């Protein structure tokens with residue numbers, strides 16, 4: 001593979017210099033069109049997938065006729081950044097790093113997958129049925145693409161997610177599960193001076209809930225709950241008839257999470273304040289990704305390729321979820337972090353390590369060759 005860093009960066013630039021935060025469907029469509037063209041140029045089959053209000057997803061295959069998939073590659077086209085970010089801080093780079101919204105989370109991952117496939121050993125390409133899925137809403141928990149991704153993954157033998165490798169170069173073998181709830185409390189308003197006894201305070205109810213939620217946290221096992229956003233009330237002189245809290249849950253153990261979910265549901269039936277009603281809406285859910293024996297086989301293959309290429313392969317278990325969680329829970333060996341090295345995700349400090357780009361493309365390529373030969 002003849003690799004030109006300059007060419008790579010020029011190909012990356014239009015993917016960075018466009019606002020494509022989740023639900024910014026126009027921008028995501030531009031990214032989808034750019035990515036689709038790269039695969040059409042390779043002669044691959046490109047299918048646009050309707051992901052509802054999240055916009056367009058892409059499903060790309062080298063063997064569209066094949067039922068089975070040897071390797072499914074996943075990347076997301078959305079970022080967390082609001083409209084205006086691309087104009088405020090377009091892509092820049094110095095000798096070591098590139099910067100810009102989504103530069104490592106994960107536009108470079110999308111591009112590196114294309115690079116790996118463009119120059120993949122023809123025999124490996126012939127042997128493998130490959131499907132690349134690019135979704136538009138990973139940053140909000142893939143709410144509108146989850147079903148589609150799972151329906152593809154169910155036919156796949158391996159899943160590789162091209163999120164960035166960690167700052168120390170580690171790949172990702174395990175990710176915590178997550179869930180997010182919006183809890184709404186409906187009480188009864190009353191004048192705080194004239195007849196407070198006739199009110200039913202939604203905020204008092206919420207306060208009890210927050211303490212109950214905190215009590216469910218177990219730092220030891222890694223099941224943690226965070227009441228992250230609260231709102232409610234209309235004035236200091238009014239008993240509040242409405243309050244809302246958004247709760248984030250993280251966990252390693254899917255059974256422990258199931259118990260938390262059951263407890264939250266049960267609590268809605270037994271309000272602390274008589275006369276307040278509670279609704280618990282689960283807005284997002286990703287099961288945890290914990291390596292299975294089959295995943296460990298895939299890890300060993302990646303390590304063997306690393307050795308051949310002189311790349312020291314290390315692994316991390318991380319607290320953040322990704323689409324890898326969705327496929328791992330289906331029992332499909334799944335690894336993540338196959339993009340180039342980067343860090344500072346979801347912040348203006350986000351960076352991409354330029355020196356890692358070419359070696360990580362080669363790593364991905366050779367992992368595909370190894371899977372083709374097994």
Ligand SMILES: [Zn+2]
Pocket residue numbers: 076105106138163
């Ligand atoms: Zn990402």
